[in-house]
Amino acid sequence: MKIKWGALVVAGSGKVGGHVAARNSSGAYLRTKVTPVNPKTVDQIAARARLGANAKAWGGITQDQRDAWNQNSVDFNSKNIFGDKIKLSGINVFSRLNNNLLLIGETTLDTPPVAESFAGPTTVSVVSNVQGGVLTISPDFAVPVGAKGVVRMTSPQSAGKKFVKSEFRVIDIADAGSAAPYDVAAAYQAKFGALPLEGQKVFVEIYLISTSTGIASQRTIGSTITIDQV
Numbered sequence: 001m002k003i004k005w006g007a008l009v010v011a012g013s014g015k016v017g018g019h020v021a022a023r024n025s026s027g028a029y030l031r032t033k034v035t036p037v038n039p040k041t042v043d044q045i046a047a048r049a050r051l052g053a054n055a056k057a058w059g060g061i062t063q064d065q066r067d068a069w070n071q072n073s074v075d076f077n078s079k080n081i082f083g084d085k086i087k088l089s090g091i092n093v094f095s096r097l098n099n100n101l102l103l104i105g106e107t108t109l110d111t112p113p114v115a116e117s118f119a120g121p122t123t124v125s126v127v128s129n130v131q132g133g134v135l136t137i138s139p140d141f142a143v144p145v146g147a148k149g150v151v152r153m154t155s156p157q158s159a160g161k162k163f164v165k166s167e168f169r170v171i172d173i174a175d176a177g178s179a180a181p182y183d184v185a186a187a188y189q190a191k192f193g194a195l196p197l198e199g200q201k202v203f204v205e206i207y208l209i210s211t212s213t214g215i216a217s218q219r220t221i222g223s224t225i226t227i228d229q230v
Contacts, residue, residue: 043169043170050099050102050103051095051099053102054094054095054098054099054102054108055095057094057098057108057110058091058094058095061110065110065111066090066091067090068090068111068112069090069091069093069094069111069112070089070090071090072090072093072112072115073087073088073089073090073092073093073112074087075114075115076088076093076096076115090112093112094109094112096214097109097112097113097213097214097215098214099214100209100214100215100216101209101211101214103150103170103173103209104148104150104173104209104211105173106148106211106212106214108214109213109214113212113213113214113215114213115215116213116215118147118208118210118213118215118216118217119217119218120149120206120207120208120216120217120218120219120220121139121140121141121206121207121208121217121220122140122218122220123139123140123220123222124137124138124139124140124204124206124220124221124222125137125138125222125224126138126202126203126204126222126223126224127181127224128195128196128200128202128224128225128226128227129226129227129228129229130195130197130198130226130227130228131228131229131230133185133195134185135183135184135185135188135195135196135202136180136181136182136183136184136185137151137180137181137182137184137204137206137222138180138181138182139180139182139206139220140180141179142177142178142179142180143174143175143176143177143178143179143208144176144208145176145177146176146210146211146212147176147208147209147210147211148173148174148175148176148208148209148211149173149174149178149206149207149208149209150170150173150174150206150207150208150209150216151170151171151172151173151174151182151184151187151204151205151206152168152169152170152171152204152205152206153168153169153171153184153188153191153202153203153204153205154167154168154169154202154203154204155167155169155192156192156196156197156200156201156202156226157200157201157202157203158200158201159199159200159201159225160201161201164203167203168203168205169191169192171184171187171188171190171191171192172184172187184204195226196226197226198226198227198228199225199226200225200226201223201224201225201226202223202224202226203221203222203223204221204222204223205219205220205221206219206220207219207220
C-alpha cells in the first residue's frame with residue numbers, strides 16, 4: 001500500500017488488511033477490499049504473454065546491454081499516483097517500452113533508445129449515433145509517420161457515469177496517416193459485440209506509440225452519449 005504523509009496522511013493508494021485506499025474525482029476514499037474473479041479474457045492473456053516475453057528477453061540480452069538500460073533509466077523517470085517523480089529501474093524501462101512495441105506489432109529493443117518527448121493528440125471528440133451505426137472518433141491531428149495510435153474504448157456505460165479506468169479495452173491500432181473522423185464502428189462491434197444504444201455513454205482513450213522507440217505520448221480521453229437521430 002502507498003501512503004503519502006503530511007501533517008497526518010494526505011493521500012493513499014493500494015491495499016492493507018481488508019481495505020483499499022483509492023481516489024476519484026471527488027477525492028480520496030477507503031473501501032472494503034473485494035477480490036474479483038479472474039475471467040482470463042483474451043486481452044488479459046495477451047497482456048500476460050507480453051509481460052512474460054519481456055521478462056524472458058531481459059534475461060537473454062547481454063550484461064552490457066542490461067547495464068546500458070540501468071544507466072539510462074534515469075532519463076525515463078515516471079510519476080506515481082500522487083504525481084511525485086519515481087526512478088524506474090532498467091528492467092522497468094525495458095519492459096515498458098518493449099511492451100508498447102509488442103502491443104503495436106513492432107520489433108522490440110535490446111538497447112535503450114534516446115529519451116524524447118513524444119506529443120499526442122490533446123483532444124478527441126466522439127460521435128455515436130444509432131442511425132446508420134455511426135461511431136467515429138476525431139483526434140485533433142492525424143497519426144504521424146513513425147508512430148501508431150492506440151484506440152481504447154469502453155463497453156456501453158450509464159449516461160451519468162463520469163469516470164472510468166479499468167473499463168477501457170484496446171479495440172484498434174491506427175496506422176500512420178489515420179485521421180479524423182476515424183471510423184471505429186467495426187472494431188467496436190468486434191470487441192464488445194454491439195454498438196451502444198440510444199442514451200448509453202461511451203468513452204474513448206487514445207495515445208501514440210513511436211514505432212522505433214516504444215515511447216508513448218500522453219493519453220487523451222473523450223466521451224459522448226449515443227443519440228438516435230437522422
